[in-house]
Amino acid sequence: MPLNLEEILALPDIGQKINYLKKGRKTELPDRCKLWDDWNPERHEIMVDKKKYPDRKVLDKESEKVFDEKTGKTYEIEAKYKTEPVNRISIPLEQDIVNIQTAFTVGTEPSMDCTPTDDDEKKLLDAVKAVFKSNKIKYQNKKIVRAWLSEQEAAEYWYVTDDDSFWAKFWKKVKTTFGGKVKPTKKLKSVLWSPFRGDKLYPFFNDEGKMIAFSREYKKKLMDDSEVICFMTITDKMVYQWDLSKGYEERTPFAHGFPKLPVLYAYRPEPYCKKIKTFRVRLEKLLSNYADCIDYHFFPILELIGEVIWF
Structure with missing residues (x-):
């Protein structure tokens, strides 16, 4: 088992080397x-x-009974429903x-x-x-x-x-x-590397907590739209790079020219x-439900015409 960075970089098996890095x-x-x-x-x-916050199912056509003169029987046609999107406020x-x-x-x-x-x-x-x-x-x-x-x-x-x-x-x-x-x-x-930019970052710390190397795993898109996984390691003197398609292929390492990492x-x-x-999730739910309530009750759904007596 390799004990330090130099021994890891000297391993002949590239897959094992990357795993240790x-x-x-x-x-x-x-x-x-x-x-x-x-x-x-x-x-x-x-x-x-959509499972936790499903769209609303509303009645499109009520069920009705239909008499068939040929058979003399009455059939019931089931009600039809349609799906309406609910308010989703983020x-x-x-x-x-x-x-x-x-x-x-x-x-x-x-x-x-x-x-x-x-x-x-x-x-x-x-x-x-x-x-x-x-x-x-x-x-x-x-x-x-x-x-x-x-x-x-x-x-x-x-x-x-x-x-x-x-x-x-x-x-x-x-x-x-x-x-x-x-x-x-x-x-x-x-250049900036971060998770949202597609980078997996692997700082290498020694036992004293000092960062002595830094590795980055990312995907590179080729001209034929295929992707290759790349792994890059930077030390205080050198830059190493490997490509993984059918197997690991090592690119020529080079000196970066700086006195340190x-x-x-x-x-x-x-x-x-x-x-x-949790506050944001709750607020989004309340605002979305409140918007549904306003939309549903903004216009009257029942109108009564007549006189009010004994009031």
């Missing part, structure tokens, strides 16, 4: 389907559970609460408190700010907080891609800070709005 997670995977049903108003119980309460909390948390962009001591540090700070602006971190932060509150977990992965256009804008200003000889051809980018991970044991779910 998944076991590095210390918490249960979030129930993505259940969380999505609570988050999406169209998936609330009042909208989809309330996006979870979305409202999470969006408000997200606005309070990162609605105002976090400020970067830094006082450069010389011109080189100032230019380096400008480069960092340019990276944040290029990756739209202001909006990415909102997505991360929203995912963390509603989906229980989220991860931000930073990677390097070929793109020299990023440096073309301000290379003249910062080239002395970076040596000044060769213009960089790489660009820093980030380029993944930020956040987890919470329950969704932010778990405690208000």
Whole structure:
């Protein structure tokens, strides 16, 4: 049995290797389907559970007796009923609460408190700010907080891609800070992973509780509309990837180029709005039933004509 991450990655059996990498997670995977049903108003119980909240069965035609002259017998034709949809009012309460909390948390962009001591540090700070602006971190932060509150977990992965256009804008200003000889051809980018985006996240913690690796399982759609399950593991130095179709196939691992694990991970044991779910379910039921009552009794169903005496 492998004892550490290096021994796990050295296993020849890919299936066994992935199984051990998944076991590095210390918490249960979030129930993505259940969380999505609570988050999406169209998936609330009042909208989809026709057994618990059935449509109304109303009389369309009363039963009647028909005399058959040929047989001399009287037959009864059964009453006919039709189904009318009841009111189903859903309330996006979870979305409202999470969006408000997200606005309070990162609605105002976090400020970067830094006082450069010389011109080189100032230019380096400008480069960092340019990276944040290029990756739209202001909006990415909102997505991360929203995912963390509603989906229980989220991860931000930073990677390097070929793109020299990023440096073309301000290379003249910062080239002395970076040596000044060769213009960089790489660009820093980030991506968000979370359950609603189709990701299963597997942080790998050692015995001291430090995250030393991070894995992600997801589905990749091919050109023929078929899907392949992919598993990706990131360590402090390397990125490993495997594809599962008929069997596991390993892609060529590569070094990510960072001095440490380029993944930020956040987890919470329950969704932010778990405690208000019963209130929301009850409120949706009351509003839907009240709407049915109003619709049914809004117009009179019986009209009496005459005089009232002895009143």
